[in-house]
Amino acid sequence: MKPRTLKIDPEFASLIPPLSRDEREQLEVGLLADGCLDALAVWNDTLIDGHNRYDLCHEHGIEFGVTNIPNLKTRDDAITWIVLHQLGRRNLSDFARVELALRIKPMLEAKAKEREKKGASSIAGSQKSDEGRTDQKIAETARVSRDTVRKVETIKKNGSDVLVAAVKAEEISINK
Numbered sequence: 001m002k003p004r005t006l007k008i009d010p011e012f013a014s015l016i017p018p019l020s021r022d023e024r025e026q027l028e029v030g031l032l033a034d035g036c037l038d039a040l041a042v043w044n045d046t047l048i049d050g051h052n053r054y055d056l057c058h059e060h061g062i063e064f065g066v067t068n069i070p071n072l073k074t075r076d077d078a079i080t081w082i083v084l085h086q087l088g089r090r091n092l093s094d095f096a097r098v099e100l101a102l103r104i105k106p107m108l109e110a111k112a113k114e115r116e117k118k119g120a121s122s123i124a125g126s127q128k129s130d131e132g133r134t135d136q137k138i139a140e141t142a143r144v145s146r147d148t149v150r151k152v153e154t155i156k157k158n159g160s161d162v163l164v165a166a167v168k169a170e171e172i173s174i175n176k
Helices: 010-014 021-034 051-060 075-089 094-117 127-142 146-158 161-168
Strands: 040-043 046-049 066-068
Touching: 010 046, 010 075, 021 051, 040 075, 046 051, 046 075, 075 094, 075 127, 094 127, 094 146, 094 161, 127 146, 146 161
Parallel strands: 040 066
Antiparallel strands: 040 046
16 A cells, blocks of 8 residues: 655755754665554645655555644744654754754844834844844754854855865864
C-alpha cells in the first residue's frame, strides 16, 4: 500500500537542516525495523515536520500517521513553529542554531513594529531598542549570546561561500 501524499512547501522544507548521512541511515534503520512511530505534523494539509521521515516512508512504502497543528493562523506562524520545533529537538551546532533562529527575525521585527505603532513599545520611537530586543530573542531562541548572533549574521553577510561552509562544518569557529 502506498503511503498518503502530503503537500510539500519548498520554503518550509528548506528550514529543516539536512541530516548527516549517519543520522539519515539511523532514521532509515529505525523506520524499517519499527515503522513510523511519530506522526508527521501538517498545517493546512502541508507538511511542516517530518520531511525526512516522509521521504523515507515513501521510498520504502511505510505507513505513517499525521497530526494537524491547529493553532497556526498564518504562514509566519507556521515558519516560527517549524524553527522553534527544530531547535527544540535537533543536536545542532551554534552556527546552525543561530542560522535557523534568524529565519524568524523578520517576524519578530514585524511584531516589534506593530507594537510600536500601537504605542505598546516601552521605549517609543527607538528602533535601536527593538533591534536589541529582537537580537536578544534570537540569541535566547538559539541558546547563544547576542554577540554570537551578530557574528553569525556578519559571516553570512560578508563571508565567502568557502568561509560559510567551513564555519557550518565547524572547521573554523564562529569567533575566528
